[in-house]
Amino acid sequence: MTASTLTRGGGEAPALEARNLTLSWDGGVRIVVKDISLHVESGEVVCLVGKSGCGKTTILHALSGLTTPLEGKVLLHGQDVTGTPGRVSYMLQKDLLLPSKRIIDNVCLPLVIGGMRPAAAREKAAPLFERFGLEGTERQWPSQLSGGMRQRAAFLRTYLMGNDVALLDEPFSALDAITRTDLRSWYCQMAAELGMASVVITHDVDEAVTMANRIYVLEGNPRGGVPSVVAGEVEVPREEALAAADVDDFALTAEYVDCKRKVLELLG
Amino acid sequence: MATVRRIDPPRSRQIGVPAVTVAILLAAWELAVRCGLVPNFLLPSPTQVVAALATDASLLASHAGTTIVESALGLAIGVVVGFVAAVLMDRFETIYLAFDPLITISQTIPTVAIAPLLVLWFGYGLAPKVILIVLTTFFPVAVSLVAGFRSVDLDMIDLMRTMGASDLQIFWQVKLPGALDQFFSGLRISATYAIVGAVISEWLGGFSGLGVYMTRVRKSFAYDRMFAVIILISVLSLALMKAVDLLERVCMPWKRAESKK
CATH class of the missing domain: 3.40.50.300 (P-loop containing nucleotide triphosphate hydrolases)
Known part of the structure; x- marks a missing residue:
């Protein structure tokens, strides 16, 4: 070939x-x-x-x-x-959500890494939860979510990396x-x-x-x-x-x- | 073969069964001494031990105060030293290779062998006791933390790198929280070593502390008081371990959610 x-x-x-x-x-x-x-x-x-x-x-x-x-x-x-x-943005087979962070803080991670204050990052991410089918999970820990929901959270985190x-x-x-x-x-x-x-x-x-x-x-x-x-x-x-x-x-x-x-x- | 999920027994049973076991053992001990199966001068009965505890309560409290201060100070410094050592060993491979065998070897030296040397070098004051406690407590913390840092998922670190994270951000956001479980396991062991280490160092010289009290009552063959101080040392160690458990609950709230699953 x-x-x-x-x-x-x-x-x-x-x-x-x-x-x-x-x-x-x-x-x-x-x-x-x-x-x-x-x-x-x-x-x-x-x-x-x-x-x-x-x-x-x-x-x-x-x-x-x-x-x-x-x-x-x-x-x-x-x-x-x-x-x-x-x-x-990169997303792997595993959702790689940090067990030590609530879902909102997990998805905000790229924003915080980029220098945004956690409170401002949460404010920016919160309206997207409904769009990604994650409403109501903001304050939950990753272990409290099903595999599908965890993967949605990982998608939202990927999206918030801000790349196209x-x-x-x-x-x-x-x-x-x-x-x-x-x-x-x-x-x-x-x-x-x-x-x-x-x-x-x-x-x-x-x-x-x-x-x-x-x-x-x-x-x-x-x-x-x-x-x-x-x-x-x-x-x-x-x-x-x-x-x-x-x-x-x-x-x-x-x-x-x-x-x-x-x-x-x-x-x- | 089908696996059967183990269900934890109810809380009342978890407390009740060991409590009844201890009560039966104490009753058997009391009976054996009262019936003369064991000479009283060799083994005091539990009621005699309790009486000795009550009689010497204020003296024991004073000695316990010294031991607690030594243990707390030694444990705090030991944790800081262990933490710094673990971070450096994780960050710099050369430091890990250089010091990992030395740290392990340091733990093969018996505490009772090194304590007289510390007294010789640093006198009868607080310093040799605190140093001995630091030497015994930093090891579990350092070893467990290094293992924790190294157990972090490499994919997670790759993911952080794709977000543009710095080494410090990776440490703070991923490695440190990921190693907390192992850290608290090490801290629990260090907490028990702290009290025991303080008592051993007090045996070999000093003016106050449960180890000093122990040496005095042993010389006067007051075994009821000896048992009283042993019980007090166990209670202090258990209290310190409980404090570590509480600290873990505060620092790792997500573990409660995981255990409820």
Whole structure:
């Protein structure tokens, strides 16, 4: 497989773009992903799909600025932010709510880190609780909330990071099937409303087809000495998905089945 | 195999069962002494111990005051030293590597062996006693805090970094609250060491304190008073542990919510 690149036309810079990223876990001794390019536009969701250990989280770390790539650049609205944390929001599989803080203080954390006084941060966050389906939980401790509610709080915290690009590392995988379905529909709707661009890692092909505007399929085995590359990308017809009454209706369409088949073929 | 969730017994039972056990043991002890199964000069009966406690109450209170002051001072300094040591060991890997074995070795030296040296170096006053208590109390705090700092979820630290958090913010918002559980476990152990450490240091020299009182009553073979002071030392240690429990409840209100789940 040749290294993949995304050919893009001219026009406005994408919300987030990775250009020819080559990444390593150990300073270049072993290459994890090689020459990967991808992009996400404002309001879009793109999914990264690939087998375990193929380097999806490593890509997200590089996009978030937590690690610096060996080669390549990360551009945020055309501006080089390679190796600069704090410019895009990041959410992991675990909700990572601090047990020692009430929900309101957990979601306010990015504001407080940014230098806002706690009282002012609470004032800013409070009106958003209803919008995120968290009304009444402000004074509760994380241990008093269900998994789905905790994840909503984590989404609100991600939103309050104040960035228009969010990276989500398997955000729904720890939830039960019903909550997962509800929450991912809710997330897509919220992200579209807020104009947030999202890069989502998932193992679940159905989840990827349901959520994404575009799916990047990774292949490779870095632990076996084969760096991962983008095997291909699949565009999902979002008009069809949005036209469907709900997610389950879209899952019955020929377009959905076609996308899923393409992803599965690329996964091998 | 299906797992069965353990249900805590009611509070009345939690208090009642040990109380009845203690009462039975005390009754058996009293009976054994009264019936002459054990010579009275070797083992005083519980009623004799209570009588000795009442007789010497004011003297015991005075000696206990000295021991409490020494313990409180030593424990406070020990906690501060343990906290600072833990923070430095967590922040600087070299300090951790350099001092971790030394701190462990320091705890293998018996307290009774080092106490006479401290008396020799620092005299019969407050200083050697406080130093001995500091040496015994800082270790549980330091070790448990280092373990607590190191148990913090690395993903949480990554998340904080994506928010642009500084090292100090990560420490204050994530590491310190995350290590409080272990800190209080260590503090509870240190609290018991504080009273015992004070008594041991008083044995070896001094003018006042429960250890000094103990040495005097032992020399006069007043074993009823010896038992009275042992009971007082246990009560003081338990009271100090209870104080730590209360402090933990105040400092970690979220634990109550977790335990109610």
